[in-house]
Amino acid sequence: MVTRTAGPDVDTTRVAVSTVIFSLRRDPADDRPAVVMPLVRRTRDPYEGLWALPGGWLDLSESLDTAASRTLGETTGLAPSFLEQLYAFGAVDRSPSRVVSIVYWALVRPDEAERAAAEENVAWFDTADLPCLAFDHREIVDYALWRLRSKVGYSRIAHGLLADEFTLAELREVYEAIYSRRLDPANFRRQVENSGTLIPTERFRTGSHRPARLYRYNREVELADRGPLTHSESSRS
Amino acid sequence: MVTRTAGPDVDTTRVAVSTVIFSLRRDPADDRPAVVMPLVRRTRDPYEGLWALPGGWLDLSESLDTAASRTLGETTGLAPSFLEQLYAFGAVDRSPSRVVSIVYWALVRPDEAERAAAEENVAWFDTADLPCLAFDHREIVDYALWRLRSKVGYSRIAHGLLADEFTLAELREVYEAIYSRRLDPANFRRQVENSGTLIPTERFRTGSHRPARLYRYNREVELADRGPLTHSESSRS
DNA sequence: GCAAAAGTGTTCTCTCTACACCCATGG
DNA sequence: CCATGGGTGTAGAGAGAACACTTTTGC
Numbered sequence: 345m346v347t348r349t350a351g352p353d354v355d356t357t358r359v360a361v362s363t364v365i366f367s368l369r370r371d372p373a374d375d376r377p378a379v380v381m382p383l384v385r386r387t388r389d390p391y392e393g394l395w396a397l398p399g400g401w402l403d404l405s406e407s408l409d410t411a412a413s414r415t416l417g418e419t420t421g422l423a424p425s426f427l428e429q430l431y432a433f434g435a436v437d438r439s440p441s442r443v444v445s446i447v448y449w450a451l452v453r454p455d456e457a458e459r460a461a462a463e464e465n466v467a468w469f470d471t472a473d474l475p476c477l478a479f480d481h482r483e484i485v486d487y488a489l490w491r492l493r494s495k496v497g498y499s500r501i502a503h504g505l506l507a508d509e510f511t512l513a514e515l516r517e518v519y520e521a522i523y524s525r526r527l528d529p530a531n532f533r534r535q536v537e538n539s540g541t542l543i544p545t546e547r548f549r550t551g552s553h554r555p556a557r558l559y560r561y562n563r564e565v566e567l568a569d570r571g572p573l574t575h576s577e578s579s580r581s
Numbered sequence: 582m583v584t585r586t587a588g589p590d591v592d593t594t595r596v597a598v599s600t601v602i603f604s605l606r607r608d609p610a611d612d613r614p615a616v617v618m619p620l621v622r623r624t625r626d627p628y629e630g631l632w633a634l635p636g637g638w639l640d641l642s643e644s645l646d647t648a649a650s651r652t653l654g655e656t657t658g659l660a661p662s663f664l665e666q667l668y669a670f671g672a673v674d675r676s677p678s679r680v681v682s683i684v685y686w687a688l689v690r691p692d693e694a695e696r697a698a699a700e701e702n703v704a705w706f707d708t709a710d711l712p713c714l715a716f717d718h719r720e721i722v723d724y725a726l727w728r729l730r731s732k733v734g735y736s737r738i739a740h741g742l743l744a745d746e747f748t749l750a751e752l753r754e755v756y757e758a759i760y761s762r763r764l765d766p767a768n769f770r771r772q773v774e775n776s777g778t779l780i781p782t783e784r785f786r787t788g789s790h791r792p793a794r795l796y797r798y799n800r801e802v803e804l805a806d807r808g809p810l811t812h813s814e815s816s817r818s
Numbered sequence: 819g820c821a822a823a824a825g826t827g828t829t830c831t832c833t834c835t836a837c838a839c840c841c842a843t844g845g
Numbered sequence: 846c847c848a849t850g851g852g853t854g855t856a857g858a859g860a861g862a863a864c865a866c867t868t869t870t871g872c
Contacts, residue, residue: 408671434645490808554842571727791869
């Protein structure tokens with residue numbers, strides 16, 4: 345048995361809930377957005393001082409989804425625009441005591457990320473340049489990034505990283521940041537226009553050069569196809 | 582607090598592992614395969630007498646994957662050709678006591694299903710004609726079916742429902758059973774031939790009409806893209 | 819020979835891609 | 846006027862759907 349200073353019964357499996365949170369931040373150098381995520385510095389024994397995913401223990405009286413929202417808010421103060429279960433991690437040696445972690449992943453808009461950026465013990469990192477992480481959290485983050493890249497290809501979750509109104513160039517930059525690859529502006533425009541998920545507004549983003557039309561997402565279209573789980577188990581209290 | 586006759590501490594969350602198992606069985610009437618699954622009749626209090634997914638409690642010293650394999654074997658005697666985590670279900674009211682279920686889904690080949698078909702308290706059901714299920718298992722099955730239909734489109738998991746060698750017609754019937762839709766034999770042949778996942782043999786399936794060439798899967802090609810989870814967390818211990 | 823499944827060829831449409839080109843604005 | 850990003854046009858490659866057609870077997 346492992347020596348620990350505090351915590352409940354060591355002979356039971358405990359259930360934790362953690363969340364991988366993604367947002368975007370513009371690099372001051374090249375002005376292009378990068379995928380960033382908040383991490384929490386551990387203040388207790390296992391892996392003290394290392395960075396870890398925000399999370400906490402599952403309460404007896406809350407569902408997994410509720411626990412994810414709650415611990416996410418408690419540790420980072422963030423309100424996500426998208427939240428979905430990622431995977432359950434339960435290797436025996438992933439923690440000194442036996443812990444099964446139900447991991448979620450979330451998107452937050454840049455304005456929301458900025459609003460809550462001043463939390464204690466929380467710092468934002470570029471996903472391309474992460475520090476050493478506690479537990480198996482590095483592996484978890486890699487899986488979440490893979491899921492983000494897959495899902496952005498067949499759903500409209502990119503929406504969760506943008507404000508209500510945005511230009512096509514801004515939307516394209518989201519995809520470019522996630523794919524780490526430049527996209528043809530002309531072809532991108534047509535693809536997204538033909539998808540039926542965008543509604544053009546009469547407003548324009550002025551600045552340099554020709555003003556760009558602002559678009560917003562069509563709320564009739566589902567954010568992401570989750571199959572039969574759309575709003576049954578997932579949103580149950 | 583809920584009245585129960587046996588089991589550990591009621592004030593803790595327990596972790597269960599269940600598996601949705603799919604196989605194929607030919608309908609004697611039209612000779613076309615249908616997607617079937619084994620269910621276990623409950624012999625204890627919550628939902629006694631109803632059918633439920635095979636499963637059991639997570640042991641302290643085994644990983645989630647190991648627990649899924651173990652409980653699947655203990656309850657049904659089956660050895661799956663494919664096993665993957667599906668989702669973690671944790672609504673507060675899904676069971677009289679607090680249970681978080683890590684649900685897996687699996688494929689077994691028809692010959693394996695027939696070999697183990699004589700288990701006690703286990704029966705096979707057509708997924709299109711399921712009985713009333715215990716707990717939230719009906720919801721779980723629906724999600725697993727959705728995942729099966731999605732995944733068969735972008736991976737070669739159909740392999741897990743066939744013997745080592747098979748004709749293109751047999752492979753096509755697998756897809757037709759999962760999609761509940763007829764496919765054009767000519768176009769299906771080309772798609773699967775151009776995918777590079779099949780290796781033609783020199784053997785033929787003789788019977789009625791013109792003999793059909795037997796194929797086998799190219800083991801070089803991954804069964805399903807699982808991203809960074811390919812063989813790290815999943816196969817640990 | 820005939821029915822039926824195995825297997826091949828052809829055409830049409832649709833999407834993706836590359837890239838040329840015009841438009842509108844700030845400087 | 847010119848540089849730059851916004852926005853349109855267009856031609857070619859490739860995938861998929863529909864379907865005509867040939868081949869090979871059992872009966």
